[in-house]
Amino acid sequence: MELLLVMLIGLLYASGIYMMLRRSMVKLIIGLILLGNGANMLIFLLGRIVKGKPPIIDSASKMLTEIYADPVPQALILTAIVISFGLQSFAIILVKRAYKITATDDLDELNTTDEIYE
Amino acid sequence: MNNPYIVLPVIFQLFTAVLLMFFWFRVNAQRLITIICSLISVGIAIWLFNEVYNRGILTMQAGEWQAPFGITFVADIFSATMVLLTAISGMAVAVFSTGSIRNARLKFGFFPILNFLLMGLQGAFLTGDIFNLYVWFEIIIIASFVLITIGGEKAQIEGAMKYVTMNLLASAIFLTAIAILYGMAGSLNMADLSGQVAQIENRGLVNVVAILFLVGFGIKSAVFPLYFWLPASYHTPPPAISAIFGGLLTKVGVYALIRIFTLIFIPDEFLSNLLIIMAALTILSGGLGAILQVNMRKIFSYLIVCHIGFMIAGLGIYTELAILGAIFYLIHDIIVKTNLFLISGLIFKLKGTLNIEKLGGIYKKYPKYSLLIAIPLFSLVGIPPLSGFWSKLFLIEGGYLEGQYTLVGFILLGSFLTLWVIAKLWSEVFWKESVDLPKKINVKYFYELKPFKQWAMIIPIVILTVISLYIGLAAEHIIVLSKQISSELMNPSAYIEAVLGTKTDMP
Amino acid sequence: MKTIIFKTASTYLLPLLVLFSIFILLRGHYLPGGGFVGGLIASIAFVIHSFANGIDQTKSIIKFHPGFLMPIGLAIALLSGAAPLLIGESFMTGLWFEEPVSVIGMVGSALFFDTGVYLVVIGVTLTIIFTISETL
Numbered sequence: 001m002e003l004l005l006v007m008l009i010g011l012l013y014a015s016g017i018y019m020m021l022r023r024s025m026v027k028l029i030i031g032l033i034l035l036g037n038g039a040n041m042l043i044f045l046l047g048r049i050v051k052g053k054p055p056i057i058d059s060a061s062k063m064l065t066e067i068y069a070d071p072v073p074q075a076l077i078l079t080a081i082v083i084s085f086g087l088q089s090f091a092i093i094l095v096k097r098a099y100k101i102t103a104t105d106d107l108d109e110l111n112t113t114d115e116i117y118e
Numbered sequence: 119m120n121n122p123y124i125v126l127p128v129i130f131q132l133f134t135a136v137l138l139m140f141f142w143f144r145v146n147a148q149r150l151i152t153i154i155c156s157l158i159s160v161g162i163a164i165w166l167f168n169e170v171y172n173r174g175i176l177t178m179q180a181g182e183w184q185a186p187f188g189i190t191f192v193a194d195i196f197s198a199t200m201v202l203l204t205a206i207s208g209m210a211v212a213v214f215s216t217g218s219i220r221n222a223r224l225k226f227g228f229f230p231i232l233n234f235l236l237m238g239l240q241g242a243f244l245t246g247d248i249f250n251l252y253v254w255f256e257i258i259i260i261a262s263f264v265l266i267t268i269g270g271e272k273a274q275i276e277g278a279m280k281y282v283t284m285n286l287l288a289s290a291i292f293l294t295a296i297a298i299l300y301g302m303a304g305s306l307n308m309a310d311l312s313g314q315v316a317q318i319e320n321r322g323l324v325n326v327v328a329i330l331f332l333v334g335f336g337i338k339s340a341v342f343p344l345y346f347w348l349p350a351s352y353h354t355p356p357p358a359i360s361a362i363f364g365g366l367l368t369k370v371g372v373y374a375l376i377r378i379f380t381l382i383f384i385p386d387e388f389l390s391n392l393l394i395i396m397a398a399l400t401i402l403s404g405g406l407g408a409i410l411q412v413n414m415r416k417i418f419s420y421l422i423v424c425h426i427g428f429m430i431a432g433l434g435i436y437t438e439l440a441i442l443g444a445i446f447y448l449i450h451d452i453i454v455k456t457n458l459f460l461i462s463g464l465i466f467k468l469k470g471t472l473n474i475e476k477l478g479g480i481y482k483k484y485p486k487y488s489l490l491i492a493i494p495l496f497s498l499v500g501i502p503p504l505s506g507f508w509s510k511l512f513l514i515e516g517g518y519l520e521g522q523y524t525l526v527g528f529i530l531l532g533s534f535l536t537l538w539v540i541a542k543l544w545s546e547v548f549w550k551e552s553v554d555l556p557k558k559i560n561v562k563y564f565y566e567l568k569p570f571k572q573w574a575m576i577i578p579i580v581i582l583t584v585i586s587l588y589i590g591l592a593a594e595h596i597i598v599l600s601k602q603i604s605s606e607l608m609n610p611s612a613y614i615e616a617v618l619g620t621k622t623d624m625p
Numbered sequence: 626m627k628t629i630i631f632k633t634a635s636t637y638l639l640p641l642l643v644l645f646s647i648f649i650l651l652r653g654h655y656l657p658g659g660g661f662v663g664g665l666i667a668s669i670a671f672v673i674h675s676f677a678n679g680i681d682q683t684k685s686i687i688k689f690h691p692g693f694l695m696p697i698g699l700a701i702a703l704l705s706g707a708a709p710l711l712i713g714e715s716f717m718t719g720l721w722f723e724e725p726v727s728v729i730g731m732v733g734s735a736l737f738f739d740t741g742v743y744l745v746v747i748g749v750t751l752t753i754i755f756t757i758s759e760t761l
Binding site: 016020025028032035036038039040042043045046047048072073076079080083086087090091094095097098101102107110111112113114116117 | 411
Binding site for chain 2: 695
């Protein structure tokens with residue numbers, strides 16, 4: 001399971017960065033989304049994967065003694081997903097506006113703000 | 119010491135934002151509320167600063183979940199100073215924007231979003247939890263995305279594409295770093311991490327994580343070679359928005375770098391060298407870039423990059439004296455950079471352009487404004503006794519004592535380049551003979567504005583200029599403050615003790 | 626998608642899904658659910674309705690701009706988070722009423738916070754979807 005996840009994360013990061021390096025705006029957004037998902041999976045993996053051991057303490061004992069599933073990574077991923085939902089929907093609308101205004105999907109065309117004399 | 123009220127700066131900004139959202143289309147009501155609430159938030163920040171200055175580090179555990187398990191808010195003297203500076207520049211920008219920004223833009227919710235941005239900044243300065251820091255950064259960037267695109271002109275959208283992409287990439291890298299750090303140390307509380315990371319044996323992996331943090335925050339604070347998005351985007355939105363971006367958004371990255379590298383990852387030789395090289399190249403590339411430009415706001419954008427290098431240099435040298443210089447520079451830079459972008463807004467309203475080759479004759483026509491503008495310009499250069507001088511003095515002394523002669527050379531070169539740029543700017547914009555510019559239809563000139571709006575643009579500049587004069591002329595106060603901050607940063611045991619409530623022996 | 630089956634179903638699905646979302650919101654403290662999920666379910670109800678009947682129909686059902694839910698929700702969440710400050714407790718500390726309320730169960734500041742989240746999520750999601758679909 002871990003090995004599979006490791007490969008999946010590597011694939012997500014690699015394809016995300018590859019897509020970002022393409023010149024299309026839409027592919028840029030897809031790349032960012034893939035990269036974000038890769039980061040989320042990485043949190044999930046590095047929080048140690050434990051199956052069927054909820055972090056619930058027995059009323060008799062004071063602390064967990066056995067191995068348990070860490071709830072923190074899940075909370076982190078949930079937060080990260082919610083945030084990236086907002087950011088990505090903004091980015092998609094921005095790309096749409098940019099396409100409308102500049103009438104191009106090519107990122108190389110968006111260089112007027114880098115010129116000295118605009 | 120526990121004090122539940124240290125989150126008040128954050129809560130009050132959120133309260134202001136929510137209040138303003140109820141008046142979404144009533145722009146004049148928003149103006150009034152913004153001015154009043156920003157004054158109150160300065161008051162809250164002063165209270166917090168005073169409290170921390172007199173009583174030491176204050177902490178708050180959100181929801182009474184004790185550290186290191188809950189989310190901790192910590193107000194040490196560094197955070198409190200940054201909160202105060204944020205409140206002051208936020209107030210200046212808020213007041214300035216009541217005069218300078220068109221109603222059409224204000225109707226898209228400019229003021230609520232500005233307050234969300236300020237809330238994110240206050241939160242980022244006060245939090246003691248690294249994932250919480252990520253969340254505050256996301257709040258900052260999403261608010262800044264809206265601010266940079268508000269109005270939707272072509273240049274804005276183009277600048278925003280670069281800005282958004284680089285910031286999203288930085289967030290992904292930051293998140294990756296947090297993931298690996300959590301996997302290694304099993305904690306997210308910065309004070310707890312300080313002890314945990316020191317015990318990890320695999321130093322190679324620790325350095326990798328440190329580099330990931332450096333890249334993530336480096337993109338946000340625009341250090342070499344990650345700064346290209348900044349000059350491409352900061353000159354596109356209205357001047358008030360550039361002011362808050364230039365004054366605070368890059369500095370929050372620097373704050374995070376200083377915090378992380380003094381508390382969690384103590385730089386070893388490799389990291390220090392890397393920071394020093396990055397700092398030197400940042401100074402060089404920012405300074406040389408500024409010489410080439412003709413758009414005033416682009417010049418200032420490159421100068422931001424150049425001066426970020428000074429602060430990173432202080433962090434790279436890593437002695438108490440150098441950090442003192444970096445902190446002093448940070449304090450001076452927030453006020454002055456905010457002021458400079460506001461000034462560029464004023465000049466645009468006066469003349470209708472920011473191209474320095476077309477501008478001219480401002481000194482002859484507006485001698486009083488020119489005198490006002492001269493003070494922040496020269497304190498940026500660091501002409502004694504203005505504020506930039508003292509901070510550079512400490513940086514250079516710190517570098518000299520450590521034997522970093524090359525870096526000292528770069529700092530001097532950076533100051534020299536800044537002087538060149540500002541001298542060129544001054545002679546082109548203020549002393550050169552005025553050229554008659556064609557009147558632009560879509561620009562509302564300064565003399566066409568109502569007196570209220572004219573004052574709303576002048577007063578913030580005056581306030582910030584007075585503060586930067588104070589920083590320069592009463593430098594001993596700021597030196598004492600920076601000294602306290604840097605000694606707290608270099609000996610983090612007090613911070614750790616205040617958060618975790620136990621005595622820990624730190625190396 | 627203007628099929629008669631979907632159109633008929635959507636009229637019944639809308640109230641059912643909104644009710645279900647409130648159920649999810651209320652059970653959220655100890656069981657899976659909560660404000661965020663509830664809000665998403667409620668907004669999906671409106672999205673399904675708009676798919677079947679067109680955006681304008683859905684807008685006429687809601688009557689006001691969904692963006693207006695955002696400040697209300699934020700205000701509720703902020704007040705419930707800041708309420709503990711008034712009695713000197715930390716921000717976001719859970720305060721609970723002594724007696725359980727019938728149907729809802731125990732009522733505390735966490736429930737109000739979740740209600741705020743619920744409203745904000747509905748407001749944000751519907752605003753995003755309306756904006757995207759309007760300008761296509």
